[in-house]
Amino acid sequence: MEQYFVSQRDSIFKHVEVLIYVFDVESRELEKDMHYYQSCLEALLTHSKDARIFCLVHKMDLVQEDQRDQIFHERENDIKRLSKPLSCECFATSIGDETLYRAWSSIVYLLIPNVSRLESNLRQFASVLEADEVLLFEKATFLVISHCTLREHRDSHRFEKISNIIKQFKLSCSMLAASFQSMEVRNGEFTAFIDLFTSNTYIMVIMSDSTISSAATLMNIKNARKHFERLEKQKRLHGDSPLLFSYRLVVSSDQ
Known part of the structure; x- marks a missing residue:
């Protein structure tokens, strides 16, 4: 870790767009953890003062359930206080539930350039389709990057469940030397x-109106591809980042 802040400081912290820092909520070296975090912030102030900062307070499932909110808010307040004059956003996460997926989806969402225009177009598309819900997933990770819900759904964790199902299915396809492109699931309700949409996304459309033919929906999805591809290209032409982004992964020695 010391090498990051001494010999490699310039190469690691120069031109950084995003810092994602992970705190172990059960760490017995909290002071040392905060010291390393502040060292990162000092390097950012020197080399990349406009970088976005996100902090994950991780392994929250190891904390007693009735104490989780209090402990997270205490840790969040400490992190934000130590982050000044920079600002950060904090997430309580655990690998055992939906919180980690939700945090990563939120981070990706916040990094999408011109996201309001993307959402506006997605809302208009959902209205044209008369769909219950339309979602855009990032192609590689299947994180939700945008969605429009016109009919409320009772399961608030459905995005993560869908993502896990599709990722497992894609893995099964790859083991058979096949590539996943589309899927149609139908029941009485x-x-x-789910279909490959733009070069960076998959789309999912939920329809409950049985009078609308599948062929019409698939044709509308096909016709919308070029429009949403143009939206992505316009972001690049305007100097913004594409939906996909590269990152450096730093893993501590005890992981």
């Missing part, structure tokens, strides 16, 4: 269409 709804039809779900």
Whole structure:
């Protein structure tokens, strides 16, 4: 870790767009953890003062359930106080539930350039389709990067569940030397269409109106591809980052 802040400081912290720092909520070296975090912030102030900062307070499942909110808010307040004059956003996460997926989706969402325009177009598209819900997933990770819900759904964790199912299915396809492109799921209550959309995304469309033919929905998805591809290209032409982004992964020695 010391090498990051001495001999490699310039190469690691120069031109940084995003810092994601992970705190172990059960760490017995909290003071040392905070010291390393502040060292990162000092390096950012020197080399990349406009970088976005996100902190994950991780392994929250190891904390007693009735104490989680209090401990997280205490840790969040400490982190934000030590982050000044920079600002950061904090997430309580655990690998054992939906919180880690939700945190990563939120981070990706906040990094998408011109996201309001993307959402506006997605909302208009959902309205044209008369869909219950339309979602855009990032192609590689299947994180939700945008969605429009016109009919409320009772399961607030459905995005993570869908993502896990599709990732497992993609893995099964790859083991058979096949690539996943699309899927249609139908029952008595709804039809779900999942299809490769733009070069960086998959789209999922949920329809409960049985009078609308599948062929019409698939044709509308096909016709919308070029429009959403143009939206992505416009972001690049305007100097913004594409939906996908590269990152450096720093893993502590005890992980």
